[in-house]
Every structure is written in C-alpha cells, then in structure tokens.
Amino acid sequence: MVATHEPGHALGLCHKSGSGKSAVRSVMWPDVAQYPDAPTGVDKANIKKPWG
Numbered sequence: 001m002v003a004t005h006e007p008g009h010a011l012g013l014c015h016k017s018g019s020g021k022s023a024v025r026s027v028m029w030p031d032v033a034q035y036p037d038a039p040t041g042v043d044k045a046n047i048k049k050p051w052g
Contacts, residue, residue, distance in 0.1 A: 001027070001037055008043065012050050016042070 004027045016024040026042045039047070 004037060004039065008039075008047075011047050013043065013046055 008028050013028045016026040016028045024042055025036060025040050026046075027036055027039055028043065028046075
C-alpha cells in the first residue's frame with residue numbers, strides 16, 4: 001500500500017482527508033489502514049489534472 005502511496009507524491013498528489021460523507025477513498029489517504037491497494041477513480045482523475 002505504501003508502495004502505491006509514495007509514488008503519488010512524486011506525481012504531485014497530496015494527502016486526502018475527510019470523514020463520513022466527505023471521506024475520500026484514495027491511495028493518498030494519510031492513514032495506512034485506510035489505503036486501497038491500487039489507485040482509485042479519485043486518484044486517476046487527480047493525476048490527469050496536472051499531467052493532462
């Protein structure tokens with residue numbers, strides 16, 4: 001999971017946050033217990049923003 005998270009920083013992604021209805025499912029969530037093991041739709045959309 002960390003191996004998926006850290007390259008996200010290299011691609012310009014920041015930590016995501018929120019709780020309840022505002023929670024974001026993302027490899028960039030700062031709590032390692034909450035990481036998905038692959039980029040989510042949120043992550044893919046955020047990577048496309050600066051890189052087109």
